Amino acid sequence: MEINNPYGTAQICLNGHVIVDTIEEYRYDMKAYCDKCGQPTITSCPDCKSLIRGNEKSNDCGYIIFDEYEKPSFCISCGNPYPWTTRGIAAASELADLVDEFSTEDRELLIKNLADLASETPRTNVAAIQVKKILRNTEPHIRTAFKDTLSSIISEPIIKLIWGS
Ligand SMILES: [Zn+2]
Ligand SMILES: [Zn+2]
Incomplete structure (x- = not known):
């Protein structure tokens, strides 16, 4: 056969x-x-x-x-990475640069975590929890903007972990 x-x-x-x-x-x-x-x-x-x-x-x-x-x-x-993965990470970093309310430290941490969010690594859950903490104190429209930007490159369980279901 x-x-x-x-x-x-x-x-x-x-x-x-x-x-x-x-x-x-x-x-x-x-x-x-x-x-x-x-x-x-x-x-x-x-x-x-x-x-x-x-x-x-x-x-x-x-x-x-x-x-x-x-x-x-x-x-x-x-x-x-496929082009959409690279572009998604780049777009989210650009967005992070535009948000004035992030401290420099938070912004750098967020950007550093993006690659782990887009892939399945031993750090993915750690990255998700760090990003969740950083986004917690931002305005709802900023949280939504990150969700929209990242939802095409990160998996459903990680989206739920960061933004809730
Ligand atoms: Zn290839
Ligand atoms: Zn298209």
């Missing part, structure tokens, strides 16, 4: 909008540019050219498992 790759290939824009999670099955939904932000889309890693792992393909029996697709933050072939 032949063993097939169970995963399709995803098409994602440089800002991280998932266009198609399985291009093998939805090729007519593919787009050269993102309809949400106008950025070019990619199906492979810009650094090593390996395909972006998409959702699981439906099997031959015809039933499809509708698993929610979560786009990868890092390339599984070369380990580099």
